[in-house]
Amino acid sequence: MSKNRTAGYKGPYGYQKRREGEGRSCVRYKCGLTNTIQDVLRQRPGWMEVKDDGEWDFNWCDVGWLRENFDHSYMEEHVRICHFRNHYELTRKNLMVKNLKRYRKTLEREAGRIEAAKCDFFPRTFELPSEYHLFVEEFKRSPGSTWIMKPVARSQGKGIFLFQKLKDIMDWKKDGSRSEEQRDETQVESYVAQRYVENPYLISGRKFDLRVYVLVTSYIPLKAWLYRDGFARFSSTRFSLTSIDDQYVHLTNVAVQKTAPDYDPEKGCKWQMQQLRRYLTARHGTETIEALFKDVDNIFVRSLQSVQKVIINDKHCIELYGYDILLDQDLKPWWLIEVNASPSLTASSQEDYEMKCCLLEDTLHIVDMEGRLTGREKRVGGYDLMWNDGPVYREDVNLETLGSACFTANTHLGCVNDRKKQLRQLLKPFPGQKRI
């Protein structure tokens, strides 16, 4: 099977089989990480690693490299990189909250209250110290409530604590009376204060959150893919509001759980998304859970829309996000403004490793350096096209079906992921072969 593809190759019937100018037989990649992605890139046929200053076609870099080099790099048309220049508009909690609040206001102004209410998937959040006074107003409005303080830029659960009294966060008080010297000396780290979700959905007394993967290949127009697999991460101790100091109860990051005293790495505290979806369906019925997952889709779409105009849209960029979603007892999904543009690709078990390999392989299929896709696909492996400058539906929308009210979203989070079979059918055609 010849892998030699020249740009602009036309198939036997004279039509363009792939996009002009693409279809590389040898892809030079650079990889700044040493976990699962390394293995996936190394095993990809026709891909070669370049070291140091060599020219590359594809770069899976860490955010540090991006910060230092992006602005000085000239990238040819075909080159791809795994981050957007200012992704922190999405990943830094204080910036994201600002973007969300602004988007919601615009929506309310332009489309009314009901439409704006679709953005009420995040708890009341305030940046401190800048929004300290607004926060205090809200705090006083709900006596006895619990709040969570999170540093804006750290990850893996570091620096987080819960509080119920204002005195616990005195350091973040915006106080005009502090002298110039005081302010210069003790620059207090930027935090957000967020209303704590006190009634999380528990399974057998344990709190959990969902890790979901979303791939964005373009912001303008917005094109986003949702991966079918994911997992539910359980806290290793039972949930209780009486011990707000016990961070092991409240935080479900695997990174934090690993340090808990009774953590047993053999135990594994994750369920695959399919398992969770089945459990919830068995307990609440198909329709209820379908509605729940539809609400979850809404979170991704709206959060991406809210940063659409601020993200520097560069056709070289794609980005894989790890969203964290929390369910409450009323089966409402919440977004705690936690999203990771460098989701942990380190595997915690063999099963986890396999899942992440498939996730990354499919990501690279969508990037399509080899030029095998037409660009009209609604599904690639385990990814379903969720948004393509508008909602994407499972059914084919044409003149006949246009009148019908029954359109289902093209997402399958937690559903069967028969990606191997789908990829076999999708990526079949090679030069000279007829597409069946």
Added chain:
Amino acid sequence: MMDEGTELSLTIAQIVQRLKGTHLHSQIERQAKECLHRPEIKLESVKEDVRNFLKVSGWERKLQNAVYRELHVQLPPSHPAAPPEHAKEPLAYMRKAQASWEKRILKSLNSMCTELGVPLARKRPAVEQKELTNKWNEMGTDEPDLSRFRPVYAPKDFLEVLISLRNPNHDSSEEASAKSHWGLIQVPLHDRGIPQMREAYSELSLTTGQLGIDDHTHVPPDLFESEHIRIGKKVVSEQDSAAAQQYSRQGCPTGLRADLWALILNSTNEPEDVMHYEQLKAGVIHHDLLVDNLIYKDVKLTASNDDYYFVFEDFLYQVLLCFSRDTAVLEHFSYNSATPPKSYIQGKVGIEEFAVVYPPNGVIPFHGFSMYVAPLCFLYNEPSKLYSVFREMYVRYFFRLHSVSSSTSGIVSLCLQFERLLQTHLPQLFYHLREIGAQPLRIAFKWMVRAFSGYLSTDQLLLLWDRILGYDSLEIVAVLAAAVFAFRAENLMEVTSLASAEAVLADLSTLKVMPLIQIFLFATVI
């Protein structure tokens, strides 16, 4: 033998006897009395009108379901002169084997007791009682020192007992021939071959829709799934136990399974059931039993280490500790070949009024026991409901998996059937495995004892248990075990040791059970 008419009258009499005095009885009586006030009840036709009212208001259906339940656990009709142990187990040599196995278990339990200096039962001091009450929902956080406790027995010990079973009336001295049985079980019980099973399991045939096959992603739902779900909803709304059982043969939709199983088992969650559960819970708080430690150990060793069931650890304690104390379970010993261990108050050995059953429910847990409960945690999360469903499943099915009996759903029959199916339809494989010292039953036994719980992925296990309930028999477990061997036959033919055979069959988590069963039953060349 009695004629059919007498048999029927006897059955009816037995059921009436069992239902008399139950809560359902008093509820129906009260309903009948209260409905007399209703305008549609006329004095001239009071009997008919009351009957009609009970029908329309759903009480007749509840009674039907209760009768249906009794039919499931009823003793088979027997000769009036037959002693009660015949109802438990008609074959004498099986009874003997069970009795001696029980003696061994009891001995093991007693010696553990003496060795460790732990009493069989003790009352908890008030402080401990309070502590346990507070921790009731998170008993899993407890880390008691269980290192000294060993499980009383493991499935492989039980397998040795079954292998040594012999019918003294059967002359097995003939030379080994092609007709002789190659497997480990050497008792001549009757079992069904594939042709008979094709008739019995006709709903699983290639041309009938199934959940687990025809709900696959590439099959359009209009072909089967949508209609099946619609019928399922109707069955649930009609609250018909018998219909639910028939329906379950083609699989239960995920969203309806919990209700359907509860219907089939006639498992209610009325205030009386909740109260019963609370009483059991109180029993756990007041007294500590030695078997509690066995339960803790089992849960920690099995369910807690399972990737999916670890979450339900606390539920398992809440169910199993109460189960040990439930004397209502003793009823099932009338049709179980096993007899609960009894001890007598000092000096009154043999006098029944002074007998104390230990544990109170007469069931001594073994290694892996908690896996009977774990899958149910997926469906029910109210402890009293979960308990009620588990208990019914135990007294109808699970008990047969660890007692020596000639029942067609009993473990002995399942093992024999498994071996016979393999020998008849995969003789080359069986012969090969025997030659390399890898008797198939040695591998399949642990699957069957647990009805595959913990070996299959949960959704597949639930599809299998749908059929156990639907056909009111564990036979399908033996069929699946044979089908698994058939599926992996190619790889198994290449192995050269028991260890490598075990390795080929170590991971069943990717198997799809319904296609395997269907192909084995309906596509095997006879």
